[in-house]
Amino acid sequence: MSREAEKPAHGGAASAALAHHFDTLVQQRSAVELGMWLFLAQEVMFFGGLFVAYAFYRSRYIEAFVASSRHLDVSLGAVNTVVLIGSSLTMALAVHNAQHGRRAAMRNFVVATMLLGVVFLGIKSVEYHHKWVEHLIPGPGFAFEGAHAPGAHVFFILYFTMTGMHALHMIIGEGLMIALLVWNARGLVSAEYPSRAHVLGLYWHFVDIVWIFLFPLLYLVSRH
Amino acid sequence: MRELDRRPRNYLNVAHGVRSWLLTVDHKRIGLLYLMSITGAFFLGGAFAVAIRLELLTPEGDLFQSETYNKLFTMHGIVMLFFFLIPAVPAVLGNFLVPIMVGARDMAFPRLNLLSWYLYLLGASFTSWAVIDGGVDTGWTFYTPYSSSFSNSNVIATALGIFILGFSSILTAINIIVTVHRMRAPGLGWFRLPLFVWAMYGTSLIQVLGTPILAITIVLLAIERLLRVGIFDPAIGGDPLLFQHLFWFYSHPAVYIMVLPAMGVISEIIATFSRKRIFGYKFIAGSSIAIAVLGFLVWGHHMFVSGQSMYGALVFSLLSYLVAIPSAIKVFNWTATLHRGSICFDTPMLYALGFIGFFLIGGLTGLFLAAVGLDVHVTDTYFVVAHFHYIMVGGTLMGYLGGLHYWWPKMTGRHYPEWLGKFAAFTIFVGFNLTFFPQFVLGYLGMPRRYHVYPDEFQVLNVMSTAGASVLGFGYLIPMAYFVYSLRYGAIAEADPWKADGLEWQTPSPPPPENFLEPPVVTSGPEEPGPASTPAPELGGALVS
Amino acid sequence: MASRTKPRAAGGPQTDKETQAGHVPPLWVYFAVFATLLVLTGVTVTAAYMNLGHWAAPVAVGIAAVKATLVVLYFMHVRYGSRLIALYAASGFLFLAILLGITMSEVAGRAPQPTADPLRPSARAPEGARARSGEEPP
Numbered sequence: 048m049s050r051e052a053e054k055p056a057h058g059g060a061a062s063a064a065l066a067h068h069f070d071t072l073v074q075q076r077s078a079v080e081l082g083m084w085l086f087l088a089q090e091v092m093f094f095g096g097l098f099v100a101y102a103f104y105r106s107r108y109i110e111a112f113v114a115s116s117r118h119l120d121v122s123l124g125a126v127n128t129v130v131l132i133g134s135s136l137t138m139a140l141a142v143h144n145a146q147h148g149r150r151a152a153m154r155n156f157v158v159a160t161m162l163l164g165v166v167f168l169g170i171k172s173v174e175y176h177h178k179w180v181e182h183l184i185p186g187p188g189f190a191f192e193g194a195h196a197p198g199a200h201v202f203f204i205l206y207f208t209m210t211g212m213h214a215l216h217m218i219i220g221e222g223l224m225i226a227l228l229v230w231n232a233r234g235l236v237s238a239e240y241p242s243r244a245h246v247l248g249l250y251w252h253f254v255d256i257v258w259i260f261l262f263p264l265l266y267l268v269s270r271h
Numbered sequence: 272m273r274e275l276d277r278r279p280r281n282y283l284n285v286a287h288g289v290r291s292w293l294l295t296v297d298h299k300r301i302g303l304l305y306l307m308s309i310t311g312a313f314f315l316g317g318a319f320a321v322a323i324r325l326e327l328l329t330p331e332g333d334l335f336q337s338e339t340y341n342k343l344f345t346m347h348g349i350v351m352l353f354f355f356l357i358p359a360v361p362a363v364l365g366n367f368l369v370p371i372m373v374g375a376r377d378m379a380f381p382r383l384n385l386l387s388w389y390l391y392l393l394g395a396s397f398t399s400w401a402v403i404d405g406g407v408d409t410g411w412t413f414y415t416p417y418s419s420s421f422s423n424s425n426v427i428a429t430a431l432g433i434f435i436l437g438f439s440s441i442l443t444a445i446n447i448i449v450t451v452h453r454m455r456a457p458g459l460g461w462f463r464l465p466l467f468v469w470a471m472y473g474t475s476l477i478q479v480l481g482t483p484i485l486a487i488t489i490v491l492l493a494i495e496r497l498l499r500v501g502i503f504d505p506a507i508g509g510d511p512l513l514f515q516h517l518f519w520f521y522s523h524p525a526v527y528i529m530v531l532p533a534m535g536v537i538s539e540i541i542a543t544f545s546r547k548r549i550f551g552y553k554f555i556a557g558s559s560i561a562i563a564v565l566g567f568l569v570w571g572h573h574m575f576v577s578g579q580s581m582y583g584a585l586v587f588s589l590l591s592y593l594v595a596i597p598s599a600i601k602v603f604n605w606t607a608t609l610h611r612g613s614i615c616f617d618t619p620m621l622y623a624l625g626f627i628g629f630f631l632i633g634g635l636t637g638l639f640l641a642a643v644g645l646d647v648h649v650t651d652t653y654f655v656v657a658h659f660h661y662i663m664v665g666g667t668l669m670g671y672l673g674g675l676h677y678w679w680p681k682m683t684g685r686h687y688p689e690w691l692g693k694f695a696a697f698t699i700f701v702g703f704n705l706t707f708f709p710q711f712v713l714g715y716l717g718m719p720r721r722y723h724v725y726p727d728e729f730q731v732l733n734v735m736s737t738a739g740a741s742v743l744g745f746g747y748l749i750p751m752a753y754f755v756y757s758l759r760y761g762a763i764a765e766a767d768p769w770k771a772d773g774l775e776w777q778t779p780s781p782p783p784p785e786n787f788l789e790p791p792v793v794t795s796g797p798e799e800p801g802p803a804s805t806p807a808p809e810l811g812g813a814l815v816s
Numbered sequence: 817m818a819s820r821t822k823p824r825a826a827g828g829p830q831t832d833k834e835t836q837a838g839h840v841p842p843l844w845v846y847f848a849v850f851a852t853l854l855v856l857t858g859v860t861v862t863a864a865y866m867n868l869g870h871w872a873a874p875v876a877v878g879i880a881a882v883k884a885t886l887v888v889l890y891f892m893h894v895r896y897g898s899r900l901i902a903l904y905a906a907s908g909f910l911f912l913a914i915l916l917g918i919t920m921s922e923v924a925g926r927a928p929q930p931t932a933d934p935l936r937p938s939a940r941a942p943e944g945a946r947a948r949s950g951e952e953p954p
Contacts, residue, residue, distance in 0.1 A: 480908065
């Protein structure tokens with residue numbers, strides 16, 4: 048079959064990466080990248096539904112949202128924002144190194160990304176614990192002083208759903224990073240076929256973008 | 272299938288055994304796996320329909336209690352919509368045909384394709400469990416606060432099944448979009464693509480962008496139900512209209528997920544059986560994309576009486592009229608294709624012609640409903656029920672059956688018995704119209720939907736409808752029987768039995784595992800000059816030019 | 817359609833501009849974007865402590881949108897890729913905007929409704945509408 052003649056001249060990782068139904072690695076990389084972007088488009092809609100619910104209720108319960116937002120710790124939220132943006136930087140550097148075939152550097156940056164992600168999740172856990180102590184977990188145990196209780200209840204449902212869904216995606220991201228390290232160790236990430244790193248990087252950046260919107264909308268409703 | 276083994280190597284005889292099917296990554300086998308699964312779903316949804324129509328023979332609620340009847344129409348809707356109609360053309364015909372039609376060896380992501388099927392099964396398991404465990408009674412629309420605060424039925428299990436099914440849908444769509452963009456054969460520019468591929472592309476856009484909203488709505492519904500917190504329940508500060516906005520933002524485009532692929536099938540069949548090039552190729556192609564995009568703008572027409580603002584109602588009404596235009600463009604172009612064509616009334620063509628007629632009625636009655644003034648009177652009546660059954664059964668199901676008949680020889684290498692095909696099609700047409708046309712009248716006269724008790728004067732029309740349903744059900748059994756029969760006893764099919772255009776007709780029936788014996792290079796498309804159909808080349812093991 | 821058999825052309829017919837050309841941004845770009853994102857984070861925190869009235873939400877979302885755009889263009893390489901990728905990258909946000917825009921305009925067009933928030937018994941009432949203060953929450 049003519050396919051044989053078109054495989055890259057050098058063997059090894061590159062030709063091993065070529066799937067049977069693609070003709071060239073370039074085509075495969077291109078397809079994989081488009082596939083991840085489509086997945087991210089649907090993720091935008093998925094989280095977007097929560098943002099619609101947020102906008103809907105913020106317009107109705109603005110004072111309650113202001114009061115509730117003040118119960119969130121801006122410092123921890125800001126630190127987490129910096130942590131996550133930093134993890135995006137390390138992820139971008141990891142992908143950069145993958146595209147240049149520098150596997151060891153890529154591994155180091157992926158590990159750095161994972162560590163920053165763990166820091167983020169750790170701080171989140173601390174915040175959730177604070178909410179538990181303050182009786183601000185939605186449900187039967189919810190207690191909010193003052194007349195804004197119904198709106199505040201809605202705020203905290205949205206807070207936990209949105210940050211919880213985000214955290215779930217971060218945990219999945221951590222798992223994907225482990226997979227990436229395994230693939231890298233097996234030589235499945237190379238300059239000719241960096242796609243595994245590239246598309247997982249896209250996923251990680253997307254999770255960062257969700258937080259970029261969550262932070263001001265949840266923590267910074269109004270602090271004046 | 273020993274006879275199959277004597278035939279040239281094809282995707283059916285290349286491997287045997289259950290494992291070769293359950294672990295396949297061949298898009299053609301996956302299409303057949305879906306075919307079997309959705310047929311099972313069709314039986315289940317059909318069983319609920321039988322129960323409903325039996326109950327409605329008499330004005331009293333004498334066969335079932337009201338609570339049970341609520342469960343019957345709910346589960347009929349859920350099973351038919353999510354587990355039959357949404358996957359029917361995309362997952363069966365789309366999976367099988369799109370890679371072949373673009374000249375590729377497989378879908379872009381074959382393992383993801385198999386995962387999609389397993390997600391379908393997983394979702395179906397949850398919903399089936401909910402059915403067995405006592406059902407769900409909220410209506411397929413799950414309106415809050417009933418579904419979130421008051422219903423005692425298996426809402427979360429059912430919703431979870433639908434949530435999982437949504438991801439099956441999304442992954443199939445991603446596969447199709449990437450395949451169309453990245454895996455076309457040399458020479459296959461966008462305007463040489465078959466119109467079925469354009470329709471599948473538009474459908475996939477809707478699936479990717481719309482389904483996640485349903486998913487997040489289900490998450491919020493489950494949270495409200497589990498934690499008793501007020502997202503949608505007005506008694507505790509929520510707004511049921513938020514649920515309706517989110518729900519219908521997906522569920523209206525969902526109906527285009529159902530009908531658009533069927534329209535793609537019709538475009539293929541009409542051209543072949545008129546022995547003409549399709550008229551207005553670019554308009555039909557563009558209308559598929561227009562329907563996909565415009566379909567996202569009209570969801571509020573399901574909410575005219577819900578309490579939304581009059582401003583919102585006016586905007587949605589106007590946009591709903593606009594979205595009818597691309598559909599009408601398709602119907603005009605199909606008609607122009609038929610004009611002065613050399614019409615062959617083979618079974619696929621019967622279904623296609625039926626589609627055009629029934630979709631016309633269904634679509635026009637949709638415009639009646641888009642007029643706010645009229646909608647206020649007929650909303651939540653049998654008028655709406657008749658409208659959407661004309662589109663979904665008279666439209667999508669006819670398109671699905673037409674496509675199944677048209678591509679059956681390609682998929683299985685066998686012909687179904689043509690005279691039985693025609694007989695079944697006529698039976699289905701008679702049964703379908705007898706079932707659903709009286710429902711337009713019933714709705715207009717005021718019979719509400721979702722009620723099993725009705726005034727005596729509506730009984731005659733209801734009896735007609737049930738009689739039609741019996742004929743319709745019998746009609747559906749006939750193809751099921753002869754398709755199975757044909758697998759063993761049907762005439763052997765050649766590569767191009769219909770003398771049609773398209774890459775799928777230039778490869779053997781059934782196709783080899785890699786779809787083509789030699790990778791194709793395309794030199795013309797459906798709208799370019801040349802013979803409408805290419806004579807099928809001699810096949811002895813390799814295609815020759 | 818007519819076709820003739822021929823070995824498939826090398827290179828594949830459809831690939832993304834970025835993967836074909838192998839464009840990646842130079843290293844300094846990543847650090848510049850990182851620094852900008854940090855600065856914008858500081859700006860958005862500062863803005864929260866200012867009295868911006870009705871502009872608080874648009875400013876916050878606007879700053880977040882700028883940050884997100886930087887991540888998409890540079891960290892996610894959209895600036896260096898094909899228009900198709902850019903289109904799909906934008907598509908989610910575009911359709912989200914449709915959902916958000918039409919839903920919120922529907923809400924905005926409603927008559928004042930009682931809410932469960934007793935300190936806001938009537939939402940922004942249009943001219944001439946009856947005030948509903950003192951009404952019990954539903």
